[in-house]
Amino acid sequence: MISAKKSIGISFAGQYLELVIHFLSVLVLARILSPEEIGVYSVAAFLMAVLHAFRDFGVPQYLIQERELTTEKIRAAMGVMIILALAVALVLFLSSWAIADFYGNPEIRKILWVMAGSFAISPFGSLLHGIFRREMELKKVFFIRIVSTICHVCVAITFAMKGLGALSLAWANFFGILSIGMAANLVRPKGLPWLPTFRNIRKILSYGSVASLGNAANTAGGNLPDLLVGKMMDMASVGYLSRANGLVQLFARFLTDALLPLILPYFSHLRRQGNDLAEHYCMSVSYLTAFAWPFFATMMLLAFPVVRTLYGPQWDASVPLVELLCLVGAIASVSMFSGQIMVANGQVRNATVAQLIVQPFRVVAVLFATRYGLLQVASALIVSECITLVVVSWYVWKAIGVSLPALLRAxxxxxxxxxxxxxxxxxxxxxWPNFESHAWLPLAVGAIGAAAGWLTGIFMIRHPFAEHVAPLLRSSRVATQPDSIRK
Structure with a gap:
């Protein structure tokens, strides 16, 4: 296993390159696709996201946390993934007519057909991806993700320019998944079995039934607002909410998407070595919130120039939603790693039960709020996230002895x-209240000032992260000095 610093470096390099590619594509697509088209795809994508948990059935988590991974276990995992992927694809295809009729939008049916095909081909890459994550072969993960991202973006923009609308995003997802399988098999390790087995899969099914239920509940709770708004309000409202949520999720794209693939293997490795998980968990959350809270606070204050600069005036209705959803993101960052710490500690059932408790609150709150408007929906998400933090923290305390007050003190x-x-x-x-013209200028001033304030803060407060930043600053200062001074 490579060092933690090198792992994080590779993961961040891949994440930021992927982010830049996606970011540029979002700027282009926001000017080609309308809010209604984005809304139509968001409704269909919700169904795919929920079914995704049952397609994988917790198999990648099983591969990562399993103490001894044998060839027979890998073949059995492959068999489980193929059976479930084909089953989910069939369910999605057969239900597409009823779902399209429910929303009164035939375009959704075509999108679901393409998504069904995406499910059918997914096992050929996702199993290898899980094995690479277990072994911390992050160079291979880097290669797979970048190939998939480039393919996804190229297809999305090309098809959108040809007038396919929301369907262009579905085809982009299909070819992105196809490219994952192709790229993963290009770097496939020698000796890894090619054929699945459908024997001795009871242990995987037992583990996966619990893990996938929790994953599905978590995914449903996170994506259900789009589904409810699409039914109770209109597709344009879904588009505004989806765009606002996507903007707030930039933090996940910046940081947590790079860290989360490492967290479960990291905590699992610590447990196998007999280390104290409580100390490492508090430290991880402390590091995460040192980035998350400043990011969301800055995004909240600069919401209008951010939206106007990135997406244009047609998305101005998303601004107040961005401001409220930043609070959701800040609260959620405290419990971001809770599921991973419970799974790593062998308590996947508790992680699932926690999600099954909190997600119904989210559903009821959002459903009630859709009667009054999008701002009320965002406010309901704040309340439900507070409930989630309390419930999940109680299960973390049962698992490793870290209470919510102790975590907040950290x-x-x-x-x-x-x-x-x-x-x-x-x-x-x-x-600088007038952001109407040249919104990029106050955005740039505010963002640069926030970055300077953040650097000042970590040194003044003496946050542990300052120990990692100081050598980088010294290196950059030396690198920019003239050769005569350095000599």
């Missing part, structure tokens, strides 16, 4: 750093 320095970070964005918002 994040105290993150709160102080946030105060340093928001100084410049607050001044921009107070003294």
């Amino acid at each position: 994040c105290a320095k993150s709160g102080a750093i946030t105060l340093f970070t928001v100084a410049a964005p607050l001044m921009v918002k107070a003294f």
